[in-house]
Amino acid sequence: MTNVADPLAQRSRTTGLSVIVPRSEAVLIPLAALLAGSLAFSLFLLLVGKSPLTFFGLVWTAGFSTAFSWQNTLSQVSPLLFAALCVALPARLGLVVIGGEGAIVLGGLAAAVAGAVVAGWPPALALGLMALAAMACGGGWIATVGALRIKRGVNETIASLLMAYIAIALFNHLVEGPFRDPASLNKPSTLPLTESLRVGEMPLIAAHWGVLVGILACIACWVLIERTTLGFAARIAGDNLRAAQVQGLPVGRLVIGFTALGGAFAGLGGFFEVAAVHGSANASLIAGYGYTGILVAFLARHNPLAIIPVAILLGGFAASSGLIQRRMDLPDATILVFQGMIFVAILLSETAYGRFRIFTATYWEGR
Amino acid sequence: MSRPAKTTQGAFSVEALNMTMRFGDFTALDDVSIRIAAGSFHALLGENGAGKSTIVKAIMGFYRATSGTVLVAGREVEMTDPKVAQGLGLGMVYQHFTLVPSLTAAENLVISRADAPAVINWKAERARLEAFLARMPFSVPLDQPVNRLAAGEKQKLEILKQLYLGHRFLILDEPTSVLTPAEADEVLGHVRALTSAGELTVLMITHKFREVTAFADDLTVLRRGKRVGGGRVADLTPADMAAMMMGEAPGPSTRQRAATTGKVVLQLDGVRAMDRSGLKPIAIDGVSLRSGEILGVAGVSGNGQMELMEILTGQRHISGGKIILNGAPYSATRTEAKQHKVRYLPEEPLRNACAPRMSVAENLAFRSFDENGGERPAFWKDSAAIARNATALISAFNVKTSSPAARISSLSGGNVQRAVLARELTGDVEVLIVSNPCFGLDFSAVATIRDRLVEARNRGVAILLISEDLDEIMELSDRIIVMSEGHIAYETPIATANVAEIGHYMAGHA
Numbered sequence: 001m002t003n004v005a006d007p008l009a010q011r012s013r014t015t016g017l018s019v020i021v022p023r024s025e026a027v028l029i030p031l032a033a034l035l036a037g038s039l040a041f042s043l044f045l046l047l048v049g050k051s052p053l054t055f056f057g058l059v060w061t062a063g064f065s066t067a068f069s070w071q072n073t074l075s076q077v078s079p080l081l082f083a084a085l086c087v088a089l090p091a092r093l094g095l096v097v098i099g100g101e102g103a104i105v106l107g108g109l110a111a112a113v114a115g116a117v118v119a120g121w122p123p124a125l126a127l128g129l130m131a132l133a134a135m136a137c138g139g140g141w142i143a144t145v146g147a148l149r150i151k152r153g154v155n156e157t158i159a160s161l162l163m164a165y166i167a168i169a170l171f172n173h174l175v176e177g178p179f180r181d182p183a184s185l186n187k188p189s190t191l192p193l194t195e196s197l198r199v200g201e202m203p204l205i206a207a208h209w210g211v212l213v214g215i216l217a218c219i220a221c222w223v224l225i226e227r228t229t230l231g232f233a234a235r236i237a238g239d240n241l242r243a244a245q246v247q248g249l250p251v252g253r254l255v256i257g258f259t260a261l262g263g264a265f266a267g268l269g270g271f272f273e274v275a276a277v278h279g280s281a282n283a284s285l286i287a288g289y290g291y292t293g294i295l296v297a298f299l300a301r302h303n304p305l306a307i308i309p310v311a312i313l314l315g316g317f318a319a320s321s322g323l324i325q326r327r328m329d330l331p332d333a334t335i336l337v338f339q340g341m342i343f344v345a346i347l348l349s350e351t352a353y354g355r356f357r358i359f360t361a362t363y364w365e366g367r
Numbered sequence: 368m369s370r371p372a373k374t375t376q377g378a379f380s381v382e383a384l385n386m387t388m389r390f391g392d393f394t395a396l397d398d399v400s401i402r403i404a405a406g407s408f409h410a411l412l413g414e415n416g417a418g419k420s421t422i423v424k425a426i427m428g429f430y431r432a433t434s435g436t437v438l439v440a441g442r443e444v445e446m447t448d449p450k451v452a453q454g455l456g457l458g459m460v461y462q463h464f465t466l467v468p469s470l471t472a473a474e475n476l477v478i479s480r481a482d483a484p485a486v487i488n489w490k491a492e493r494a495r496l497e498a499f500l501a502r503m504p505f506s507v508p509l510d511q512p513v514n515r516l517a518a519g520e521k522q523k524l525e526i527l528k529q530l531y532l533g534h535r536f537l538i539l540d541e542p543t544s545v546l547t548p549a550e551a552d553e554v555l556g557h558v559r560a561l562t563s564a565g566e567l568t569v570l571m572i573t574h575k576f577r578e579v580t581a582f583a584d585d586l587t588v589l590r591r592g593k594r595v596g597g598g599r600v601a602d603l604t605p606a607d608m609a610a611m612m613m614g615e616a617p618g619p620s621t622r623q624r625a626a627t628t629g630k631v632v633l634q635l636d637g638v639r640a641m642d643r644s645g646l647k648p649i650a651i652d653g654v655s656l657r658s659g660e661i662l663g664v665a666g667v668s669g670n671g672q673m674e675l676m677e678i679l680t681g682q683r684h685i686s687g688g689k690i691i692l693n694g695a696p697y698s699a700t701r702t703e704a705k706q707h708k709v710r711y712l713p714e715e716p717l718r719n720a721c722a723p724r725m726s727v728a729e730n731l732a733f734r735s736f737d738e739n740g741g742e743r744p745a746f747w748k749d750s751a752a753i754a755r756n757a758t759a760l761i762s763a764f765n766v767k768t769s770s771p772a773a774r775i776s777s778l779s780g781g782n783v784q785r786a787v788l789a790r791e792l793t794g795d796v797e798v799l800i801v802s803n804p805c806f807g808l809d810f811s812a813v814a815t816i817r818d819r820l821v822e823a824r825n826r827g828v829a830i831l832l833i834s835e836d837l838d839e840i841m842e843l844s845d846r847i848i849v850m851s852e853g854h855i856a857y858e859t860p861i862a863t864a865n866v867a868e869i870g871h872y873m874a875g876h877a
Binding site: 226227228229230231232233235236239240242243244245246247248249250 | 680681682700702703711722724725734744745747748
């Protein structure tokens with residue numbers, strides 16, 4: 001039996017590049033896609049007669065160059081982290097959920113309404129209840145998408161997108177109707193939260209606590225997926241549903257659980273937007289974070305740890321929007337065009353995995 | 368004599384002579400010759416993998432044969448491209464429909480033409496279609512969207528489409544597999560009328576002896592890539608055909624078999640479900656499986672075996688009856704499977720039993736990843752245990768992989784099957800449910816896998832072996848049941864098993 005593949009012998013032969021290069025595929029391909037998207041966007045800028053160099057220079061200045069610009073950037077990061085988790089968690093089960101925006105606005109509304117109810121309570125307890133209300137609302141909303149998929153075979157992408165529109169309509173109805181603060185005249189809002197129920201800024205860093213909680217949530221999700229048996233079962237089901245069924249795995253419960261968790265995080269994102277940024281639920285909450293979160297999750301290839309740097313990068317892009325508008329005389333939709341081009345490049349790059357021999361271990365063995 | 372052009376009316380002959388087709392080391396067709404006389408209805412019989420599709424694809428120009436010649440109307444033709452075949456008037460009707468469901472029959476016919484104009488003059492086309500149908504022995508409603516037609520009507524339309532395109536030699540690839548017997552008789556009756564009238568020559572791939580005896584003039588039987596028999600249908604009985612198709616009855620297995628008489632572990636009674644199409648009922652009665660035996664479930668593909676597997680794995684809803692395992696109802700949850708020590712080996716393991724984008728090590732851990740010795744499943748994943756498990760199973764079952772971290776989809780078919788077998792046969796196993804374990808595997812992989820199954824049987828495992836390969840059933844089983852049309856048609860112990868009789872029940876002559 002000389003031809004028996006001994007994995008131990010194999011492992012000792014695989015050293016250095018044959019281990020590192022294959023692993024770098026997951027980083028290099030998204031980076032290449034990011035670059036390709038930026039190049040395509042540069043062409044777009046040249047077509048409208050603007051300088052791409054000025055553009056990227058301004059993104060740097062406004063997003064990342066000074067402490068002040070970092071503060072700007074980080075203020076955008078919290079909702080992006082939570083919204084991206086709402087995409088990345090279901091994605092592990094093979095579901096493309098794009099309706100995180102709905103869970104964010106409903107979560108924000110639930111937090112604001114709960115805040116009005118528990119106004120006199122001890123702040124720690126009250127804030128906890130507000131966060132819980134937000135998570136329950138967001139989680140329930142997205143879990144419905146998962147349940148529709150499992151029980152009725154409804155396409156989760158379309159269901160989540162349409163439910164996001166319903167959520168926004170519901171939000172507008174409630175904020176302009178039953179929950180409207182009579183004092184909010186031009187901009188219908190819920191009752192403003194009392195000062196004790198506002199989430200403040202973290203010491204040293206000029207950003208609210210949502211950023212830290214978001215980062216911790218990303219780490220927790222990574223642990224859930226990579227280190228627990230639940231995450232393992234979810235990966236099996238996401239890769240091959242039939243195999244998961246043959247293994248007797250509770251596919252339905254996994255789908256509903258992961259969609260609920262994703263939605264709960266999006267709802268928590270809404271809570272921080274209300275409690276740390278706006279002080280009440282109003283139309284400012286419908287800012288498209290749920291949609292940018294989709295881009296973040298795809299760029300991070302649904303890896304919760306990678307979501308953190310990607311959210312910071314895209315937060316920087318969003319933060320530079322105002323400066324670009326003023327300095328380059330471009331509409332603020334320009335950033336959306338940029339994001340859209342990156343997204344298309346990322347989606348195209350999905351076909352590139354496994355195509356390059358340079359990323360295979362065998363290519364580097366014996367070199 | 369000129370080449371038959373599209374406009375030629377009437378049937379012509381097609382001959383494929385000394386066709387050999389190799390894919391790498393594998394010989395799919397070995398010096399096979401078929402002669403289909405003008406205006407005849409020729410049946411092509413054979414088990415799965417016998418080479419029926421290969422020779423048909425070579426005739427139609429989808430494959431280029433390694434060697435051999437194709438003669439159309441007596442003239443040698445280079446079948447380099449399907450377009451050449453179509454240009455000569457050769458057409459193919461597939462098992463599944465190729466019509467556009469939302470368009471009407473008339474629209475489907477007109478757009479199928481290669482020369483359909485960009486702007487269609489429907490009035491003129493309509494008149495031409497009516498004239499065309501008037502010449503045909505059967506017709507279909509022209510103005511109904513195709514998705515409102517019954518399966519039989521759709522298949523008639525497929526055949527009309529070929530005739531409308533001017534094809535006078537048709538290959539029908541299991542044309543009745545989605546039809547009811549009555550629909551099948553009607554469609555094939557019309558085809559038969561066309562061949563008798565000298566309008567058409569037909570080569571039909573089929574599994575069903577009944578259709579061969581009722582409609583075909585001539586017959587060719589393939590087995591393992593070789594022509595093993597044929598002749599005029601009138602001179603042959605279904606038993607002859609079964610004997611040719613199944614080959615010589617293999618002797619009982621040479622593998623060491625321990626004498627085992629176990630208790631009944633699995634019982635299926637009154638189990639009712641619908642098949643994939645949702646139209647035909649599946650009814651499983653009186654199946655019992657004992658420990659220490661291999662119960663072979665024979666049957667021609669598509670007679671409910673896939674559904675039986677899905678019922679047993681909990682993937683198909685059952686509308687009646689119960690699966691009884693060790694006296695308790697069983698619904699294939701992970702807890703129950705673990706408690707009763709039930710394992711599965713589905714067919715096409717990469718598609719049905721593996722997560723292709725996960726690593727070999729991870730795939731090997733599907734049974735064990737949530738075990739921690741206790742009653743409840745573990746919460747934390749033990750990566751070290753997964754790696755240990757992988758190393759042990761890879762060497763014990765001789766799985767050839769570049770590394771345990773390689774994606775399982777990078778392995779060859781035989782190694783994927785060995786990996787799945789390693790996973791499912793390791794640990795305490797009482798019941799093993801297997802479906803077509805050796806599909807598409809090479810000789811040595813087949814031998815190891817069958818050895819492992821017999822070895823497990825000798826250890827006292829109860830094995831349900833669903834297989835479309837009758838040789839495999841005959842070689843491995845202690846007892847054989849035959850599935851036909853979604854129910855159990857026949858049962859026999861191996862000692863009295865007779866291939867011709869089994870073939871008879873497989874072909875639906877209950």
